[in-house]
Amino acid sequence: MATHKLLLLPGDGIGPEVMGEVKRLIDWLNSAGIAKFETDTGLVGGSAYDAHKVSISEGDMAKALAADAIIFGAVGGPKWDAVPYEVRPEAGLLRLRKDLALFANLRPAVCYPALADASSLKREAVEGLDIMIVRELTGGVYFGEPKTITDLGNGQKRAVDTQVYDTYEIERIGRVAFELARKRKNKVTSMEKRNVMKSGVLWNEVMTQVHKREYPDVTLEHQLADSGGMMLVKWPKQFDVIVTDNLFGDMLSDIAAMLTGSLGMLPSASLGEVDVKTKKRKALYEPVHGSAPDIAGKGLANPIAMISSFGMALRYSFDLGALADKIDAAIAAVLASGLRTADIKSEGTTAASTTQMGEAILKEL
Amino acid sequence: MATHKLLLLPGDGIGPEVMGEVKRLIDWLNSAGIAKFETDTGLVGGSAYDAHKVSISEGDMAKALAADAIIFGAVGGPKWDAVPYEVRPEAGLLRLRKDLALFANLRPAVCYPALADASSLKREAVEGLDIMIVRELTGGVYFGEPKTITDLGNGQKRAVDTQVYDTYEIERIGRVAFELARKRKNKVTSMEKRNVMKSGVLWNEVMTQVHKREYPDVTLEHQLADSGGMMLVKWPKQFDVIVTDNLFGDMLSDIAAMLTGSLGMLPSASLGEVDVKTKKRKALYEPVHGSAPDIAGKGLANPIAMISSFGMALRYSFDLGALADKIDAAIAAVLASGLRTADIKSEGTTAASTTQMGEAILKEL
Ligand SMILES: CC(C)[C@H](C(=O)O)[C@@H](O)C(=O)O
Ligand SMILES: CC(C)[C@H](C(=O)O)[C@@H](O)C(=O)O
Numbered sequence: 001m002a003t004h005k006l007l008l009l010p011g012d013g014i015g016p017e018v019m020g021e022v023k024r025l026i027d028w029l030n031s032a033g034i035a036k037f038e039t040d041t042g043l044v045g046g047s048a049y050d051a052h053k054v055s056i057s058e059g060d061m062a063k064a065l066a067a068d069a070i071i072f073g074a075v076g077g078p079k080w081d082a083v084p085y086e087v088r089p090e091a092g093l094l095r096l097r098k099d100l101a102l103f104a105n106l107r108p109a110v111c112y113p114a115l116a117d118a119s120s121l122k123r124e125a126v127e128g129l130d131i132m133i134v135r136e137l138t139g140g141v142y143f144g145e146p147k148t149i150t151d152l153g154n155g156q157k158r159a160v161d162t163q164v165y166d167t168y169e170i171e172r173i174g175r176v177a178f179e180l181a182r183k184r185k186n187k188v189t190s191m192e193k194r195n196v197m198k199s200g201v202l203w204n205e206v207m208t209q210v211h212k213r214e215y216p217d218v219t220l221e222h223q224l225a226d227s228g229g230m231m232l233v234k235w236p237k238q239f240d241v242i243v244t245d246n247l248f249g250d251m252l253s254d255i256a257a258m259l260t261g262s263l264g265m266l267p268s269a270s271l272g273e274v275d276v277k278t279k280k281r282k283a284l285y286e287p288v289h290g291s292a293p294d295i296a297g298k299g300l301a302n303p304i305a306m307i308s309s310f311g312m313a314l315r316y317s318f319d320l321g322a323l324a325d326k327i328d329a330a331i332a333a334v335l336a337s338g339l340r341t342a343d344i345k346s347e348g349t350t351a352a353s354t355t356q357m358g359e360a361i362l363k364e365l
Numbered sequence: 366m367a368t369h370k371l372l373l374l375p376g377d378g379i380g381p382e383v384m385g386e387v388k389r390l391i392d393w394l395n396s397a398g399i400a401k402f403e404t405d406t407g408l409v410g411g412s413a414y415d416a417h418k419v420s421i422s423e424g425d426m427a428k429a430l431a432a433d434a435i436i437f438g439a440v441g442g443p444k445w446d447a448v449p450y451e452v453r454p455e456a457g458l459l460r461l462r463k464d465l466a467l468f469a470n471l472r473p474a475v476c477y478p479a480l481a482d483a484s485s486l487k488r489e490a491v492e493g494l495d496i497m498i499v500r501e502l503t504g505g506v507y508f509g510e511p512k513t514i515t516d517l518g519n520g521q522k523r524a525v526d527t528q529v530y531d532t533y534e535i536e537r538i539g540r541v542a543f544e545l546a547r548k549r550k551n552k553v554t555s556m557e558k559r560n561v562m563k564s565g566v567l568w569n570e571v572m573t574q575v576h577k578r579e580y581p582d583v584t585l586e587h588q589l590a591d592s593g594g595m596m597l598v599k600w601p602k603q604f605d606v607i608v609t610d611n612l613f614g615d616m617l618s619d620i621a622a623m624l625t626g627s628l629g630m631l632p633s634a635s636l637g638e639v640d641v642k643t644k645k646r647k648a649l650y651e652p653v654h655g656s657a658p659d660i661a662g663k664g665l666a667n668p669i670a671m672i673s674s675f676g677m678a679l680r681y682s683f684d685l686g687a688l689a690d691k692i693d694a695a696i697a698a699v700l701a702s703g704l705r706t707a708d709i710k711s712e713g714t715t716a717a718s719t720t721q722m723g724e725a726i727l728k729e730l
Pocket of ligand 1: 090093094250560561591
């Protein structure tokens with residue numbers, strides 16, 4: 001059996017707690033002989049700052065580069081609001097994305113039937129929802145240069161951020177979206193602002209070409225990002241795969257996640273390119289939710305998004321799709337049994353702590 | 366009685382139809398001696414392109430600069446999808462905003478009780494909703510330079526857009542937001558991505574300073590634009606005034622509008638600075654909805670957003686707030702009577718065409 005090398009980066013806030021439940025799962029998989037994982041742990045975000053005055057240490061970056069996959073908790077919190085911009089908690093995550101070239105961010109927005117009523121949307125608008133947002137993650141305004149604040153004198157400053165996209169960056173994220181669509185409902189909706197942004201013009205042009213040249217069997221639609229956002233709120237089920245740039249993807253994937261009412265349940269995967277020699281790809285898996293400092297350390301956090309992110313690792317990094325399916329089924333069964341952490345608690349259901357939820361899922365397995 | 370000079374720019378699609386109902390209203394106000402408007406009409410968007418191969422002619426730009434207020438319909442449609450970027454329909458609107466320095470875009474998101482069920486959100490989440498989005502409109506990535514597509518050879522192109530904000534641009538939009546909040550629920554939420562964008566860092570810093578220095582009596586909160594978008598979907602009533610940049614404002618105001626279920630009802634105002642000498646400000650008023658080419662020319666369009674935009678002109682340009690209140694009341698009364706255009710039609714209500722709706726509102730007045 002192959003040994004898979006994992007780097008666990010719990011991060012801040014509820015990160016360590018929810019990561020604890022993934023560790024429990026890994027230990028069991030190892031001891032039951034179902035799979036073989038070798039784990040190492042590192043610091044990222046505020047916890048790295050507290051220890052080393054950086055958002056991730058060079059040592060942990062080296063471990064990240066050497067790992068088969070990174071399992072990431074969450075970063076940030078008011079404690080680090082005043083630290084210098086370069087070493088703010090988010091910088092650690094952004095560096096991992098950039099240095100590992102994790103250009104493809106997959107964010108499924110799925111509505112768990114048992115939780116549909118937690119959505120602010122009407123049940124009929126979200127029940128059965130299953131869309132996949134494919135967000136470009138290493139380009140655009142997140143990393144473009146110049147990115148500066150200049151003092152102009154007279155009490156005036158000028159801030160500049162730069163959105164940059166090259167053809168190849170749009171092509172490769174397009175391919176990820178089209179490939180995924182083929183295994184789903186075969187439809188891709190590309191979103192940009194071509195009526196205002198040159199990067200939107202190029203994005204639209206390249207998506208159209210990749211589609212025509214390589215994926216004519218998939219349906220491709222184009223939407224302006226603002227009206228796409230509206231349609232997402234109005235009737236999200238019209239979408240299958242949505243592909244969009246880094247900044248629009250940040251907004252749209254969060255909104256899609258919130259629509260489902262299952263925010264505390266949603267995982268994500270950030271993938272690099274497949275290496276032609278090793279056939280491997282760098283990857284980082286993290287829940288969509290943040291570090292929730294207000295409930296940290298209280299055993300209240302929902303570990304499902306974190307466990308489900310580990311499930312995505314099994315699927316996308318280790319070709320253990322069947323095992324990932326079993327984890328998904330275990331989560332669904334535990335929810336159906338009425339067990340709920342505080343974030344998804346409703347009348348008539350049974351309260352569970354972080355560990356109780358993790359244990360219940362493991363027991364189902 | 367002062368004479369107010371209006372430039373009507375109906376634009377494309379349903380623009381001319383809904384503008385027709387504003388004309389009907391203006392004619393009546395003039396003939397009843399309630400106010401005195403002098404109107405002129407121009408072309409913008411696709412209709413200007415068809416006539417002059419530009420998105421707005423120099424003649425109409427001169428008229429726009431000379432008018433006391435511009436009443437704008439909508440632009441765009443598939444007919445002009447392939448026209449050159451510089452003369453695409455939207456360019457006319459963007460030029461008006463920029464050349465008239467209309468930096469403050471006011472977008473109320475109000476849920477009409479009679480229409481709450483048209484929302485995809487649950488009634489309790491939107492009933493009574495009344496928020497104001499204040500969007501910066503002449504800066505940011507919409508107008509920053511460089512804004513280019515460069516051919517790199519080897520089949521590669523590079524697209525660049527630039528987000529630029531200076532201190533004074535953030536200050537003046539901040540003041541608009543704080544002033545509005547004082548007349549409302551006294552709360553401003555500023556949204557940016559300071560964890561990723563330098564413009565977000567400056568935006569946050571300047572808002573904090575303006576607040577401290579000039580508006581300490583108003584409550585100021587800061588949200589990251591992505592989580593702000595989530596909160597908007599989850600529980601929009603937690604907001605009063607939201608102030609944000611041009612691109613985030615584009616997305617967030619559209620999403621807020623869609624939440625209400627009243628998209629076809631919502632107006633907007635785009636305002637310049639008050640001239641110290643004349644005490645006047647340049648202004649453009651337009652509905653939030655687009656040109657809806659699919660229903661154009663069929664008498665199906667809802668004229669309420671357009672009429673309500675004219676109401677905003679009365680309020681913000683001509684100090685005729687009482688008259689604007691009357692128009693709002695007339696709209697509410699007509700809705701309460703059960704009259705509905707196709708976009709807001711539901712069981713048990715009476716169908717109305719564009720003109721029937723316009724006439725009914727006028728009759729109420
Ligand atoms: C933490 C932050 C830098 C990050 C982003 O903006 O990409 C987060 O919002 C996300 O979506 O993963
Ligand atoms: C038509 C388009 C250029 C415009 C924008 O992006 O600002 C529109 O979406 C709006 O919100 O007024």
